[in-house]
Amino acid sequence: MADGRWPSGSARFPFAPFPRGWYNVVPSDQVQAGQVARLHLLGRELVCFRGVSGAVTVADAYCPHLGAHLGVGGYVRGDDIVCPFHGWCFDARGENVDIPYADRVNRRARLAVYATRELAGMVFVWFDPEGGPPTWHLPELAELDSEDHLLVCPPEGCWRFASHPQEVLENVVDVAHFKFVHGVGAFGGLEVEIEGPRCRTAAEVTFTTPRGPTEGAVVSELWGLGFDVVRQRGLGAPACGVLTVTPVDGIQVEARYMFVLPKDPATSEPTRYGKGLIAEFMRQIVQDIPIWEAKVYRETPSLAGGEGPIMEYRRWARQFYPEVQGQAPGACADVAGG
Numbered sequence: 001m002a003d004g005r006w007p008s009g010s011a012r013f014p015f016a017p018f019p020r021g022w023y024n025v026v027p028s029d030q031v032q033a034g035q036v037a038r039l040h041l042l043g044r045e046l047v048c049f050r051g052v053s054g055a056v057t058v059a060d061a062y063c064p065h066l067g068a069h070l071g072v073g074g075y076v077r078g079d080d081i082v083c084p085f086h087g088w089c090f091d092a093r094g095e096n097v098d099i100p101y102a103d104r105v106n107r108r109a110r111l112a113v114y115a116t117r118e119l120a121g122m123v124f125v126w127f128d129p130e131g132g133p134p135t136w137h138l139p140e141l142a143e144l145d146s147e148d149h150l151l152v153c154p155p156e157g158c159w160r161f162a163s164h165p166q167e168v169l170e171n172v173v174d175v176a177h178f179k180f181v182h183g184v185g186a187f188g189g190l191e192v193e194i195e196g197p198r199c200r201t202a203a204e205v206t207f208t209t210p211r212g213p214t215e216g217a218v219v220s221e222l223w224g225l226g227f228d229v230v231r232q233r234g235l236g237a238p239a240c241g242v243l244t245v246t247p248v249d250g251i252q253v254e255a256r257y258m259f260v261l262p263k264d265p266a267t268s269e270p271t272r273y274g275k276g277l278i279a280e281f282m283r284q285i286v287q288d289i290p291i292w293e294a295k296v297y298r299e300t301p302s303l304a305g306g307e308g309p310i311m312e313y314r315r316w317a318r319q320f321y322p323e324v325q326g327q328a329p330g331a332c333a334d335v336a337g338g
Ligand code: FES
Pocket: 063, 064, 065, 066, 067, 068, 083, 084, 085, 086, 087, 088
C-alpha cells in the first residue's frame, strides 16, 4: 500500500467500504409527498419516496418480482410504491400489498427497506452491511429547537470525491493540518472523549475576531463515520455546522454541509457571524478534498508527539466494521510518544 504504487478502487483502504452507521442519502426537500428519488449510494441502487402522509421510505430499488428499477417510472400510491413494470405495490415495510392481476399478494416478495430518520433537512438511513437494526441513534440538535435559529443547507455544499468516510473524518483529530492546509494556526491542545458510537473532540483555539484575539474551542462530535457536528465555543451565539459523509460505491464519497445558525431578526437571514461560519467551513473542505483524493492510508504512520488522538480515533472507528476472522479491518498499531 505504501510502496509508491497507486492502490486503486477498493484496494485503496484496508477497511471495508461501507461501515455500519447512519448516512445522509438525500435532502428532504428533494423528495416531496408523492415523489420518488433514485439514489446510488452505499454500493447499491436505492429509492427514496414520500407518501401522502409525509412519511419517507428508503428501499432497495430492484423489484422483488422481475427486477425492475422502482426509481425509473415507479410511483407513489398513498404511502406505498408501485412498480412500473407489472404494477405490484409495496408498503413502507417492504411488504407486497397488491398484485393488480392476482387474487392474492405474494408474501415472499419483500422489498428491503432501511430505518430512516429526517434531521437537519436531510434523510438519513441506518446501514449495516450485515443487515442488523439500528444499535444507536443520531443526536438531536438543540439549535434546531430555537426560534432564533435557522437551518441553512447550501445547494453548493455537496461534493463527491474519491475517499472513504473514515479518512475524511480523521481530519477532526488531525490538528496539525489546520495550519498547513487551512492557514488556521492558533490551535492548542486537543481533548478526545469516547463513548460508544460518539467521539467528541475539543480543540483549544484562539479565534481572530473584530474585537481581537478570543480564547475558545472547536468542539466536534462524530456519531459513527457519517455524521459530524461542529460547534465553536467562546464566540457567543450558539451555532453548529453538520458535515455528513456517505460512501457511494467503494471509491467515492458524498459529503454535505448543513448549518443551524443564529437568525438576524431584521432580515430573517443568518447573522454576519453565521454567514462567516458557512464561508469558513466551505473554504476548508474545498482545501481538504485534493489531499483526501490523492493520499494513501498509512496503517502504521510515523507520528509526532501530540498526534496520539489520530490513533485513538482509529481504534474507536473499528467498531463500525464487521469482524473479519476475529480482527476488525482498520486495525492499527499504537505509536510511542503519540
Ligand atoms: S418487476 Fe416489478 S412488478 Fe414486475
